[in-house]
Amino acid sequence: MSVVDQPIPSGSRPEATGGGQQSGRAALPLTTLPARPASRPAQQQRQIAGVRREDVLALAGAAASALATTGLLWMVAPFTGIVGFIVVSWCLFVLIYAVLIGFDNNRPTVRDRISAAVVHSLAVVVILVLALIVIYTIFRGAKALVHLNFYTQDMHKTTPLSPLTSGGILYAIVGTLIEVGIAMAVAVPLGLLAAVFLNEVPGRLNRLVRTVVDAMTALPDILAGLFIYATLILIFGLGLCGLAAACALAVTVISIICRAAYVVLRLVPGGLTEASYALGSGHFRTVWHVTLPTARSGLATAVILGAARAIGETSPVLLTAGATFYFNFNPANGPMMSLPLAAYTLVQNPEPNYIARGFGAAVALLVLVLVLFGIARMIGGRGAGQLTSRQLARRMAASRRDVHRYTGRTVAGQLAASADGGPADDYGGASA
DSSP: OOTTTSOOOGGGSOOBOGGGOBOSSOOOOOOOOOOOOSSOOOOOOOOOSSOOHHHHHHHHHHHHHHHHHHHHHHHHSSOOOHHHHHHHHHHHHHHHHHHHHHTTSOHHHHHHHHHHHHHHHHHHHHHHHHHHHHHHHHHHHHHHHTOGGGGTOOSTTOOTTSOTTSOOSHHHHHHHHHHHHHHHHHHHHHHHHHHHHHHHOOSHHHHHHHHHHHHHHTSOHHHHHHHHIIIIIIISOOOSSHHHHHHHHHHHHHHHHHHHHHHHHHTSOHHHHHHHHHTTOOHHHHIIIIIHHHTHHHHHHHHHHHHHHHHTOOHHHHHHTOOOSSOOOOTTSSOOOOHHHHHHHHHTSSSHHHHHHHHHHHHHHHHHHHHHHHHHHHHHTSOTTOOOHHHHHHHHHHHHHHHHHHHHHHHHHHHHHHHHTSOBOTTSSBOO
């Protein structure tokens, strides 16, 4: 309560003066404050980490109740199908779990637990589907994967009735590496330059380039193959070859690299570029020496993601590369096979050995893509400016060499100063 709102004591109120008139200031009205509770009720604390026994029992009980209820429905009602059984069981699980945790928790906790259960269950579904695809592919191609010739031979002497000890996919691996190498040599400079342009140069042309890149990102991959087929093959007469397939892959990958690199460049702190400009650096030197080195790990991740996308493309290669069972190291002359195209063509044959070889090629392609994504994950996991253990060791060794050099200079300066009879400064030289 402020001083103005406080009541004036009766003894201190102004009395009337001569003539029955009060002095100039009138008495202030009395005010009262509403009563406040002495203490508020303690809020219920919510545990946001760890696993409690009540949570485990609620999950187990909800899952068991949902499965039993769905099984009963499938017995008494005309419902069939495993997919419907799983969907109905999941819906009942979420409902029963909400009821169980609602007995002991407040409304915010119930909403938090339900959302967590839904998100985790959907993540489990995605992981199970991915694991099912990988296991099924490995299982179907296991008969071909155990033979060494599968990795060292081609298929030009292999017939549909030949055993798995004859023939391999080395020609497809070589073709994939050649095509992806040419595609990345074209797409990486163009994609990174487009990303730098979008990040550094505003204006109408910037909006146009961004629109084109967004449209190319959503472009179906087969249209890139049709474009290269209509231009390089039909108009310029290049023919079906690995170079045409590499150009189609480059068209597909440029937008992927550009979008990923643009997002990374936007995360570079603006204070770094402002400090560079404040020190007198130009636009080009700031981009080359500040922006790009800061986003180096993210740009490497964008390049590797683009390479993984190019390796798995089938439709552009199907229209432009042709198909062959021979080794071909010349990308500009003759058809060239790749792993996606080899898997596609081999599984179309009704013979079991050809189908096994096709799934084996798919496994090799899967392993190659997973390796690239793993490398991208390791590189992208480090933030801008973070060093690896080897880089940190080299930086510490360089710092120790600098300390020894500075110490040697200081000692030499002191010796020279003592010989000349004058004091030495901090930089190893004699003061005037």
